[in-house]
Structure formats: structure tokens, C-alpha cells
Amino acid sequence: MALASWKAFRFFDVNEIRVSANDGPSLEQDSFSCIAASQNNIFVGAQDGSLRLLNQSFKTVQTFKVHDSSRVAHIAPVPNSSYLVTLSEDLSNEPELKVWALDKPEKKTGIPKCLCTVSVQNGRRQFPVSAFAILPDLSQVAVGFANGSVTIIRGDFIHDRGTKQRTVLDGDEPITALEFRPGSTTSLFIGTTARILTLVISGKGQGQPARTLDEHGCAVGCMIRNPQTKDILVARDDAIYSYTLRGRGASFAFEGGKKAVSTLRDYVMFVSPPETQGNSQAAPLRTFGARNGNDLYSTTKFTIIDPDLKIIAHAETLSSQISHIFSAWQVVFLITQDGKVFRYQEKSFSQKLELLYQRDYYVLAINMAQKESVDPVQQNIIFRKYGDYLYSKGDYDTAMQQYLRAIDNTEPSSIIRKFLDNQRIQNLIDYLEELHEHGKASSDHTTLLLNCYAKLKDVEKLESFIRQPGELKFDLDTAIAMCRQGGYPDQAAFLARKHDEHGVVVDVLIEDLRRYPEAMAYILRLEPTLAYENGMKYATILLEHVSTDETQFLIDYYTGTFRTKKDAIVEQETPVAQPGYASRATTAATTAVQNLASLIPLPYMSTDFMKSSTNEEGEKVIVSQQVVETVTEDEFVAYNVPKPRTAFAAFVDHPDQFIQFLEACIAFPDIADEDKKDLYGTLFEMYLAKANSHEKTDAEEWLKKAKALVEQDTVPLSPSNVLLLSSLADFNEGTKLVKEQQGLYFDIFRAYTSAHDTEGAIKALRKYGPEEPQLYPAALAYFTSSSSILKESRSEIETVLAKIDAERLMAPLQVIQALSQSSVADMGLIKSYLSKTVAKEREDIASNKRLVASYRADSQTKLADLTSLNAGPTSFSATRCSACGTPLDLPVVHFRCKHSFHQRCLNVVDDDKEDVECPVCAPGNATLKAIRRAQVDSAARPELFLDAIARSRDRFGTAAEWFGRGVMDVGTVGE
Structure with missing residues (x-):
């Protein structure tokens, strides 16, 4: 009997094949001697030496004689061919072996061709x-x-x-x-x-x-x-043994007598000899062809086992003894001594699984699936069912192991819900970790896993999760967010650094850890574009806590000189410390860079910056990269330098750093001209702001700097901007300097007079009066505006009047009218001025009279000459030509202007003699004619005269000028 470890099932369906008498002799024991099967036919050897070919339905296809008088003792089909070997014997002759070609029938008889015949020798015995x-x-x-x-x-x-x-x-x-x-x-x-x-x-x-x-x-x-393993199987009463070339191999204990053995794939089939039964029947008992119960006195047991799985795939007891068993077409055939044929068809894999499920043999089902190499999906279904079974029994740990095996084809939500309901957090962690390992985790799964770690306060597993090597198997953003929310900023920073999320690293360092020096050190070690993005994002905060480094970073970046910092790295071996994030530092950090390196790898360091190894003594150590801060800078990487104005907002509430930034940018030679306007204007504003701040100890110094900016001719300051800022800051020097630069002298003088700064007004008058003469009339009015001002400026009035007179800025009458409006001016102020003016007027009148007499005399002389020329003869005494200077010779041309020319020098012909004009006097005459013509034209256009009168300050003089031009000469106009 089988041992208790063997499980019995019915994996084979049994049905009897009815062999008709019309298909040839029956298959009773005495009617045939041997039987075998090939891939196409079943061969049955008879006692009389004939051979029958049967099909799968046991219908006779062909019968022919293979041996003359001997019985067919053995049949052996040659695998994968159409050849058949038969062996016949009788004790009177030597055994005879024949080879047949089943696919080559004889033309005459139609039976297969016999290829050869051999008599088998046994030493004549x-x-x-x-x-x-x-x-x-x-x-x-x-x-x-x-x-x-x-x-x-x-x-x-x-x-x-x-x-x-x-x-x-x-x-x-x-x-x-x-x-x-x-x-x-x-x-x-x-x-x-x-x-x-x-x-x-x-x-x-x-x-x-x-x-x-x-x-x-x-x-x-x-x-x-065994066709599967090529091992030799031997069936004995106590077990089934296997043999290889080296000796006996594995054996499978299975007690019971055995008289025949066969195989079907991995199955081993054997027949047990008849056992005498009493009145009680052994179960299971299957009876075929019994006439009544009294015939059941002797039974034969047929068993199919799977030695690997220790399964009894089929076992039954037959009332008739078994004569032959063989397999063909993946089916087992059994023939009893009374000629009955039974077919044993293996059940489908799914049917076998159902039989196992019914008895809760899930482990056996798993082993069977793996042995038959079913697809992973089907195996995962078995794992899932096994897990459900274990879960229902309360064996949660083992159930989870099965769920993990079936993770590729299982809906995660159902499993997660089960273990959440029972608060099996550790099991849930195992499942979620496996989901991430298989790349099937969603952001919700990552969130739940990190929450589980946080709930169990399992920092070691959390770090193991985020530090796992290889390809990312979870949603990075979700993991970082959960680490930050769960109070694990160190892990969030490391995770972000590992996957080059530099912006997130800086976020964690500043917002969560508030480690500003480390954040600044990290930014300085990023490539330019990333450094700028992060440096500007937190510029205000960094200026508050690490102002020097942040200011210098902004200066370097906006001047185009920023280089990524790179420190020296040395490797050190240290004994393995307790698991903990901060404990990975090999020595106490003394700088922000070393602090940062002990927290996360710097941007230029490998993320595997710590690795375990074993030293010569066999002690496990950690090889870590220790940062030694240096001034080393990486190679320069070109980048687009932004406009300085974009950094201004970062310096709110940090005026000193702002001024430092502006001064450094201005000092850089490659700053664009349009940016210089922004820089200088803002710097001027900051100087004034510092001068007017609550701390006024250095106010004068700041004002001096502001004034120096305005005084520089090369500084591109906007005048209107400077005026506005100076006005708002009460910086009069700035206002004055701008107005002076813009030539607004009158505004400067008015500013002094508005402030009643007489001394300043006098200085402005002396400085700007030569360039702006109209200041003198304004000064005269201001100096005589009040008794106090007059007292301060009395000595200056005479100079002012002298300038007014010299520059003819005001007529004497206008001066008198201006002073008459003042209540403090007296005649003593202008006595000297009036005396000089009267004397000068008298001198002018005398001079004009002399000119009139001279002009009249000249006119009379000219008139006399004209009369003489028109009335009397003219004598010519010139001896040389006025054109070429050579002595005159005929023909000669004389002009009344006393100039004489060779006729050839004039280039005239006889017809043009009347129109010839003296070449020497012609230019002057043309000028006089043009002047006269212009006078005639002006007389014809009185609107020009009226326009000149309207625009003139001295209308009388203008009218006299136009009279001199003959505008009123009616007789001339009438010509």
C-alpha cells in the first residue's frame, strides 16, 4: 500500500473501448502474444506469426504474416520512423528478427516490405x-x-x-x-x-x-x-527505484506488489498482481464485465502515480487480470485477460486544479503548476487562491507570501483593503514594497507605504526604500512630498538629490531644515542655470541669513563671472555605525559644505557616495567620501547673463547688500549701457535712502556719494529722475547740479530766490549771469523786493545795472519802471546809472548827427558825379588794360567808370557793343540791383513789415530800419 504522504486523486477519466468482432480476433490473452504502439498505429502480434495493424479506435487496418510458423514474441516500432522490428520464436529454431518498412508496401501483395531477416544466436542453446x-x-x-x-x-x-x-x-x-x-x-x-x-x-x-x-x-x-529523464526505472514491491550510469538514484517508496510498469510523460504506471478478497470489498473497486458478485474472488490493481509530486493520479481495482498496458497519443491503454480494452485519458489541467481546490491542496496545486510549466498568469491565480484560503484561516503572514507571489496578476486594491481592515501594517508594508519592486505602484501606493513607515517609525526601512539602487520604482514627487510631510526632511533631501531634483533639495534645506548655509553651499555647486533659479527663488531669505555669500553669488552671476564650486574629495574608511541618517558623516563637520556633504551627496559627487566593504582584518567598514572645502572652481560654463534689474526685488529690506551689488555691477566693464542707466539711477536712489534712514551717522558720507554720482559727466543718470529723487529726499545739491548740467540757470537762481538765500542768489548770478543774461533783470527785481534783501545785495545792484546797460537787456525807461514798483528802491540806487545813461545818449546823438552830415555830403558828391557823367565829356587817361594789365592798343573799349580794356579781352562782337558792362564794376552793380530789387519786393508786401514790428522788442528801431529800406518810398514803388 502507498505511504501516508501520498495523496490519491482521480486525474484520469476511464472509458471502455468496444472492440467489434468484425474487426478481427478478440484481444483475449490467448488470442495474441504481444502488443506495441507507434505514433500512427497499434501493432498486435499473434501466436500464428501474423501481425495486425489497428488504428486509435482499435479497428483493424491491415493484417499480414510476419513469420511463417513462429509466434510473434516481441514488437518494437522504431521511433519517429515507419520502420517496425518484429521478433518471433519457437523452441525448435533460433529466434528470427525482421525489419519492416511500413510505408513501402509490396506491389503484388500490398503488405509492408521486409527489409532484412536475422536469426538471433544464443550459442545453439x-x-x-x-x-x-x-x-x-x-x-x-x-x-x-x-x-x-x-x-x-x-x-x-x-x-x-x-x-x-x-x-x-x-x-x-x-x-x-x-x-x-x-x-x-x-x-x-x-x-x-x-x-x-x-x-x-x-x-x-x-x-x-x-x-x-x-x-x-x-x-x-x-x-x-523514463523518456523525460532518460533514467532507468525499476519497480519492486517496496518502492520504485531509478538508476543512472553511476548507480542507483532517487527512489520513491510505494509498497505493494508490481508485475508490470510503464510510463506516460512524468507518470509511472504499474500493475499489482491479483489479491484474494474476502466478502468485504476494498475501496475503490471498479468492476468491468463481472457476471455476479461471486466472481469477485480475485482482483488486479492498476495504479498511476507521479513520483515527483507524490500523487496517486489514479488507482482502481479490476476484477479481471491485466495482460498488457501501453501508452500512445498521450493516452494509456489497458487490456485485460478477458479481452477488454480501457482508455485512460488524463483530465485537463484546470479540472485537476479543481480537484485539488476541493480538498484545499493548494501547495500541491502550486507544485503541479510549476512542474507542468504553465503560464505565469495561471500560476498567479493559484497563488491568489492559496492566499485567500490562508487569509480566511487567519494565517496572515503566509497569506501575504502568496499574495506577493501573485502580485503581477492581482488587483492591488483588494489585497490592500484586506490588510488595512485588520491593521496588519507590517504585512501591508511587505505588499507595498513588492508593488514598488515590480514597478506596479501608483502615487497612492507610495503615499500609503511611506505612511506605514511613519506609523511604525521605521526609519531604517524608510532609508532602505529611498536608497534602493537601480531604476526608480515609485513616484518620486509623491515620495518626496510624503517624507517632508511625515517629518523626514533628511530623507526627502537625499531622495531629491539622488534623482537630481536640485530645486527640491534647496526647498527642503531652506523650508524644512532651515539650514541656510548648507543651502547656499549647495546652490554654489550647481551649474549656472540651476544655481540662478534656486538662488533667486530664495534670494530674500538667503540675504537675511547668509547675506555675504548670497550677495557675492548675485554679483558673480550678474557680472557673468560665476563658476560652479567644486571641493576636494577624499575617501575614508570608518567602522559601520548605527543606522541613522546623520551618523553617516565620518567626522564632525566644521563648515557648511562638510555639513551638507554629511547630509546628502554634493551635486558633483556620486549618489553612491557611501559603500560597504571589508578591511584586511575582516571588519566591515563604510567607505565614504569626505569633503575638504577648497577654493577650487570648475571650468567656466557660458550662460545668458540676465539684466541686473531682475535682481532688484530680492534686496528689499537689505539696502547695504543692494548697494554692494549695484556698485559691483557698475564697476564691471562689460555691463550694457542700457543696464547702466538702471544701475546708476537705483544706486543714486539708495544713497539718498541711506542718508535719510533712521541711522544718520553716515548721512554726510552717503550724500557725498550721491553728489559724486551726479557730478560725473560719464554717469548716465536721467535728469528728471535725479530731480524727482532729489526733491523727494530734500537733496538740494542734487537738484542744483542737474539744473546746472541741463543749463537751467534761471531755475537755479529762482530756487535761491524762493528760499530767500540772497548770498546763494548772488553766487548763482555771478556764476551763471554771463551765460544767462536774463538773470540780471530778475536779480534787479529780487534785490529790490524787500529792505532786508536790498541791504544784503545793495553793493551788487550797481554791477547788475552795469550788465543790463552793457548788454542792453533793458531800456533805461524799463529800468525806471521796474524800480518804481519797489517800495524800497530810491533814486540813489540808479543815480550813477542814469548819469551814465544820459551821457551816453548825448554822445550817441552827437555821433548820429555827424554820421548824417557825412552821409549827406557823400550823397551830394555822388549826385554831382552823376550829373557830370550825363552832361559833359569824359576823358580817359588809362594806358593799360584793366583785364590783362598790358599796354592798350587798338581797338580799345573805355567805360565811364574810368576802366579801359582791349576789345579782345572783353570777348564781344560788334552787334553786342551796346550791352557791354564793365567787368570790374559788374559784381558791385549786381549787388546794388539785388538790394534795390529786394526793397521793391518788400514794399509790395506790407505783411512782412507788420510781422517784423510784432516780433520786435524795439519797434521804433524796426520801423526806422524799414524806412531806410525804402518801404515808404511811394515814388519808387510806382516806377
């Missing part, structure tokens, strides 16, 4: 053939006899080119079984009643005597080769 085996390539045939001898036949059986026979074993025990094991070395396994032997018949070791593998033999029909 007449003993029955007890065993028979062929090689798959039909190169050798082995025949075993009941007297203990084994004959090997070699040759070309197919082409009948001759064979050789050799007795390889001549023993005392009858041969019970022969099996070939082909390969590089072909071996023959020999079973006797007392031993199991192996013999090399080709290849290395050929010719050596048979080697005994076991001192226990086997019965006839109880040895077979």
Missing part, C-alpha cells in the same frame, strides 16, 4: 527470449534470454548490408529486462532476477565487462526507461 530492446536509430538490437545471456546485433538493418552478433553477457540469472540509454556513450541496462547491470556497448569504455549497479534484480516487465 534453445531458451525463450525474455527481453528485447532496440536503439532509436536501429543501429543495434539487444536480445535477452531466459538462460542469462544477452546478444547484441549490430549492422545496417534497413539496407540489409549484413549484421554482426556478439554475446555480451552470459550469466546464470534469467534476463528480465533490457533498456538502451543512448548518448555520447551508449549503455545497455540489463535486469535479471537477481541484479541490475550496465554495459557500455559503444563509445568510451566499450568492451569492458558489465558493471553491477544493484544486487537486487527485477521481475519481467518491471524495468523501463
